[in-house]
Amino acid sequence: MSTSTHAMRKITYREAVREAIRDAIQKDERVFLMGEDVGRYGGCFAVSKGLLDELGPARILDTPLSESGFVGAGIGAALGGMRPIVEVMTCNFSLLAADQILNNAAVYLHMSGGLFNVPIVIRMATGGGRQVAAQHSRCLDGWYAHIPGIKVVSPATVEDARGMLWTALEDPDPVLIFENSGLYNMEGELAVDAGPVDIDSARIRRQGKHITLISYSASLIKSLDAAEILAREGIDAEVIDLRTLRPLDEKTFLESVGKTHRALIIDEGWRSGSISAEISARIMESGFFDLDAPVQRLCSVEVPMPYAKHLEDAALPQVDKIVDIVRSMVGANG
Amino acid sequence: MSTSTHAMRKITYREAVREAIRDAIQKDERVFLMGEDVGRYGGCFAVSKGLLDELGPARILDTPLSESGFVGAGIGAALGGMRPIVEVMTCNFSLLAADQILNNAAVYLHMSGGLFNVPIVIRMATGGGRQVAAQHSRCLDGWYAHIPGIKVVSPATVEDARGMLWTALEDPDPVLIFENSGLYNMEGELAVDAGPVDIDSARIRRQGKHITLISYSASLIKSLDAAEILAREGIDAEVIDLRTLRPLDEKTFLESVGKTHRALIIDEGWRSGSISAEISARIMESGFFDLDAPVQRLCSVEVPMPYAKHLEDAALPQVDKIVDIVRSMVGANG
Amino acid sequence: MRTKGSKKAAAKEAGVTAVDREHALHLLRSMILIRRFEAKCAELYSAMKIRGFLHLYDGEEAVAVGVLQALTPEDAIVATYREHGHALIRGVSPGAIMAEMYGKQEGCSRGRGGSMHLFDDRTRFYGGNAIVGGGLPLAVGLALADKMQGKARVTCCFFGDGAVAEGEFHESMNLAALWKVPVLFVCENNLYAMGTALKYSHAVQDLTRRAASYDMACEAVDGMDVSAVETAARKAVAFVRGGEGPYFLECRTYRFRAHSMFDAELYRNKAEVEEWKKRCPIETFSSRCREGGLISDEDLATIEREVAHEVNEAVAFAEACTWEPLEDLTRFVYSERRRP
Amino acid sequence: MRTKGSKKAAAKEAGVTAVDREHALHLLRSMILIRRFEAKCAELYSAMKIRGFLHLYDGEEAVAVGVLQALTPEDAIVATYREHGHALIRGVSPGAIMAEMYGKQEGCSRGRGGSMHLFDDRTRFYGGNAIVGGGLPLAVGLALADKMQGKARVTCCFFGDGAVAEGEFHESMNLAALWKVPVLFVCENNLYAMGTALKYSHAVQDLTRRAASYDMACEAVDGMDVSAVETAARKAVAFVRGGEGPYFLECRTYRFRAHSMFDAELYRNKAEVEEWKKRCPIETFSSRCREGGLISDEDLATIEREVAHEVNEAVAFAEACTWEPLEDLTRFVYSERRRP
């Protein structure tokens, strides 16, 4: 997906995140990684495997099981001049640190009238699809995006997995990075000299003219797959990768809808009060007269994730469902 | 607002909640109230004032400052056959109990395949407008409404403040009751024999034909005030009180929009990913062809709440802003 | 080979009763059931019949088996994601457990929970909680409900050494001690929280000191010795049931296998694991019983045979179970009927 | 009336030095400044110049004053919503504090924070936190940053007895002790968390036992005695700055006024409050100094006069300050420029 003309190489999303961490720590002495099992264990998703040996215990810090404590300590360390990357194993456990994220990180700059900013990066795995049931499968990217004062990014490509971290670390304010656990094994092409990428704009990942598919993270991959299938039927879908859920780059999707006149949002979050609802509402507010058909959403079914595979598959957005909805949307009012 | 023909009396929202708690405890020996300062102090908003003396320490339980601990204990007590009413002083502190609410209360029934339901009621104050700044002013009703497995209700009238609690206690599943702190001093007329009310439907609080104002809780009061002003100008607004944010009664507002062809949602929550986004999206999906103009939203400005009064006022939805938006919507395409 | 009668005689000689013998067989059988059942789970995981996370209890069997002897049917249990053993010994049907891991609708949680979320209302088995520390407040609440209802029941809550660092641990300990509710906290200290050793997690590594700091009754016991665990648990349960408040029992044990099926075990060396394996709760107890004349090699063979049969039955049951229809996906988000 | 010279002579007689005298005057003046400043705040609250929550420190002045003597300008402070005293003594300008409570843009937090959120970067005053216990993890992190950067700075974190029940307290204590970071935890134990007395909050009411259970150095001190607090704090800070790890200092004190302006004080009786008022840190210290010949009645009058002037100046400043323009409402949600 990269448009770079440089030499390319194959890399997994996991490796891309690891490289980004290594690079940041080597580049800036204020940067360190902390979290549960990031060191000796190698990270619960093996993201930081090997980094403790390479970079030493002063930069790769194993923490006890104390989500609120170490996220808060990360905020304090950021206030104290460091640039912490705090890993919370999954967004499900970040609920234990919700107080620190919302009541401290998100509001410190404002409460202090601009005196104290919090340059922390909090990474967490998100998403379902691995049969780990209700307490381990939430996709909360969009839920956190409701909160002013934090930024929320959801890398969907190896390029973004590699490039967003440094930009987030340079950002003066708290940035939450959601890594969909279904993507860690995904391979992609990355420029040998790939570096930082912006974290404030959406990207058109596929040009098209009949409908706009708006998505992010793991659902983007499914949307692109669906677009391929649809292309064979003559339906040419434009596919947008939101990349950053807060602040939301509405310009990109509004322009696209202005061109295609139809939109489907694909979101692994639950439907009610989701980021996809926000996108639909924004199109309502600023793109209403462009629309040839109502904007539709495909979200996760509103159910705590069941363990059984067939039920889990049915709960998540899937390629065939995207294809079906697009067919009905384009066919019906085309 | 009550349509009862019975004798009426004046009562504050605060007293209505207190009566509801007293009544429930007297009616069902499994019911008790627990939370910080609910007993000896009388409740941080004086809601439970006097109840400790009346009902005794076995039914009115002061807890230490341990939000996760006592909310979790409430869930456990519910599993163990009791019907706890757990008071979390404000929704801002509920972030410390987010793990118990999301990871236990919301998923126990599902994870156990239907074996263990959690009949807990969690009450919390919500909302801003009292100059208590960023850490004390959030309106998170809509944010929690994103979560399947819990129900979210937001009483806006003394009748609902009095009547929703018992219904919530009879509900087999967790119910979160958000009491907007700006409403506690509000007086209203209540039937002398007022009792339980349903917690699964919206209500039309004012009939109208030009536009539908969709709101809940403290913003509903503002919407009704705005409707009075608009009426004097000949704009006849229908005002809907959502009452329950999860599950959302979309039928009521869709029918209304089918009649008025215009809608404005007024929501004290922040805009992005709000419950108002959800309502807009639902109208997009199921009421698109009824619309004469795009649905609009008036939400809180996306800023942690500032202390200064003039800034706080500017951050919250206000009557004059509602009036202005309605004028522009009805005027422009009327 | 001795006959049944001569075995009894030998046991008598050694100063043991038939009750002792029955009980020893029961304990041994229980531990072996867990071990073999889980070995089968690991196998089925490789065969992709079981998916998601799978946490095995190898090496720690004496804890669940010892502790659960002290409970009566009306007591409640709150466990963790490493709870197959607890569920089995509590009396949840092995078939229903296996079916759960298969994701079948006849599973004890209808296939909605999987390995980490085994539930059973008949035995008051409240799960199967995959949030570290998340079960502790629930246990306090269950015990509070009993106290409020005047029931002399005990709630037994299992959790690991890692959970002790969580804020919810502290809040729960304080609430339980403050309110003197009938809960037995069982800390399964296996020295690691995933890959993080005790010494990297806790400023003070003697975990009973945590409990003592709330003036909570507490004891540490050799968690590799099922009799020691049982004795300590009986004492603890008697204390709790007697209304004297909560109790903290630390069982010092070790996990022989990886944390989960994804763990490369980079954080500990083989020698350490081998050293601990010498203290295998099954081997040591079985040798002791055989040396004491309580049980014979033949008994052991019988147990193995019976257990193998039981495990196979469980698998056969799970295989024969059915998939929940897709139309039912949205069930159990909310209850289908009001509870009385 | 004695002259300045004769005062010095009298002090000499009593075996005290000019340094002692200056320091005594400083301590007394500091405590009186807090008391009078806050009395004015209460007045302005009734006059509706100040709004929102207002938590006064009456009776507890010896704690902030005593502890802050031990810190140097490079140290950091994390406080609570009851932090006017800490901010004043740390050297945040009284005018900027008062303007903050007025909600003016010249306020120390630009009117965005109010009484509960006083901030100052010049004095490393990190707020003003209105979430009970919420500041503790931050303090651990600030201290961790210092440790990582090899800076011999101390982070001093104030919190109440109520905060000790929160999970974040436990996590922070464990992290601090485990990592041996330079943080001084100051527990302002005023026996109540809003209306909940210590005995209803904590299973063990000696809060130093909580700290000791992490093997953290600790001490309890009479929080009504400013000298005792100062001595203890100097010892504690020396320990922390010396790299020996965190320290827990419990200051046993009492709040003379209501928890906030909304509190009807139903939970304690007048007699108890009156009893404690006899131990007023200002009165007791002032009498002691006068009896010992360290200071005179005239000194006290001078202090009162100067403080009254300072408070009036602060009010005048606040009154003259301006309102932030409405167009700026959405500023400070995100930073306006990258930080180097």
Ligand SMILES: Cc1ncc(C[n+]2csc(CCOP(=O)(O)OP(=O)(O)O)c2C)c(N)n1
């Ligand atoms: C709140 C939370 N944080 C992190 C995890 C991921 N996790 C699962 S098990 C585990 C280790 C727990 O260790 P311990 O409590 O000692 O139990 P053990 O696995 O050793 O039995 C971790 C970190 C989780 N499930 N929940």
Ligand SMILES: Cc1ncc(C[n+]2csc(CCOP(=O)(O)OP(=O)(O)O)c2C)c(N)n1
């Ligand atoms: C997490 C949280 N829960 C509840 C509150 C409401 N509250 C504010 S102050 C307070 C009492 C705190 O008592 P303590 O820690 O002893 O401090 P003190 O007020 O006595 O100085 C409470 C319950 C809060 N601000 N934050």
Ligand SMILES: [Mg+2]
């Ligand atoms: Mg462990």
Ligand SMILES: [Mg+2]
């Ligand atoms: Mg206190």
